Amino acid sequence: MKVTVTYKDFDFELRGDYEPYIPAKLTADPYDSHPAEGGYFEIDKVLLDGADVYGLLNDETLEALGELGYQEVKVD
Numbered sequence: 028m029k030v031t032v033t034y035k036d037f038d039f040e041l042r043g044d045y046e047p048y049i050p051a052k053l054t055a056d057p058y059d060s061h062p063a064e065g066g067y068f069e070i071d072k073v074l075l076d077g078a079d080v081y082g083l084l085n086d087e088t089l090e091a092l093g094e095l096g097y098q099e100v101k102v103d
Contacts, residue, residue: 030068032095034088040074041096068096 028045031038048066052059070093073081084092 028068028100030096030099032092032099034092034095037075039092041068041070041092042072042074043068043070043093043096045069045097045100047101066097068093068100070096 029040029042031040033039045068046065049061049064051063052061054060070081070089072079073084073089073092081089
């Protein structure tokens, strides 16, 4: 999946996998229950003006970009 986000006045194109959030389901029957899953955008590439800058970014920036990517996909 590919999304574009703006972070600190730069437009980044993110490529990665989106996993929608699935809330936990708790019932009296343990076989009909499941924990919460997903809720993230896992980044594979971060492009800035067509160049992959993933390896140049620190963990904090990658986490912020991943959250922005997740929010962008959720809106669409």
